[in-house]
Amino acid sequence: HRDYALFVLSILFSSYLIYNQDMVRASGLEQLDFIRKLARNIKIKEGADPKDIGKDLKRVFPKFLWLLRNLTLRPTNSTGQPTSLEIYMQEQVLKTVEDPFADDETNTANARKRAIVASFPSMQFASLPPPSSDPSTLQNLETVGGTPEFESQLLELLKLITTSGFGPKITSDGKLITGRSFSDLVQKYVEQINIPGVI
Numbered sequence: 001h002r003d004y005a006l007f008v009l010s011i012l013f014s015s016y017l018i019y020n021q022d023m024v025r026a027s028g029l030e031q032l033d034f035i036r037k038l039a040r041n042i043k044i045k046e047g048a049d050p051k052d053i054g055k056d057l058k059r060v061f062p063k064f065l066w067l068l069r070n071l072t073l074r075p076t077n078s079t080g081q082p083t084s085l086e087i088y089m090q091e092q093v094l095k096t097v098e099d100p101f102a103d104d105e106t107n108t109a110n111a112r113k114r115a116i117v118a119s120f121p122s123m124q125f126a127s128l129p130p131p132s133s134d135p136s137t138l139q140n141l142e143t144v145g146g147t148p149e150f151e152s153q154l155l156e157l158l159k160l161i162t163t164s165g166f167g168p169k170i171t172s173d174g175k176l177i178t179g180r181s182f183s184d185l186v187q188k189y190v191e192q193i194n195i196p197g198v199i
């Protein structure tokens with residue numbers, strides 16, 4: 001719960017969020033389930049229409065970059081053909097399964113995917129291959145560097161981040177958040193996050 005709470009606060013405080021997922025380990029979708037719960041419980045403004053929750057979240061949530069680390073397999077589309085990472089993520093990871101007889105697990109997964117897509121004002125996808133297969137290189141990566149492929153894609157990632165056009169944090173009505181207002185938000189967000197059941 002503490003990890004989720006810190007992640008939620010990172011989302012609410014950020015203007016640009018990088019979700020760093022290690023492809024060697026479990027899928028990142030389940031780890032993002034708290035976004036579905038947050039979208040269900042969060043109240044951006046008093047008297048807001050529940051139908052507008054997606055629009056409201058997009059005004060306060062950051063731009064989202066999903067980074068897949070240690071990616072060794074080439075992305076494929078729904079027919080098994082090589083494709084871009086963006087199409088792979090949209091068709092294979094974030095696409096919902098429309099089935100009137102779907103079980104509870106599938107329905108929860110669908111709700112999770114819809115919440116992720118609907119909550120962020122923009123989504124980008126990037127990947128990095130393993131920096132090296134040599135254990136000694138991995139232990140001294142900062143000094144010896146990774147493989148040429150890794151270093152090349154790392155430069156492309158840095159270029160993507162620096163040209164994404166992210167700026168200062170703003171409020172839901174488009175106003176720039178000052179130091180004092182940010183301090184007030186920190187206090188309010190932390191109070192709300194500590195309420196049982198919010199995430």
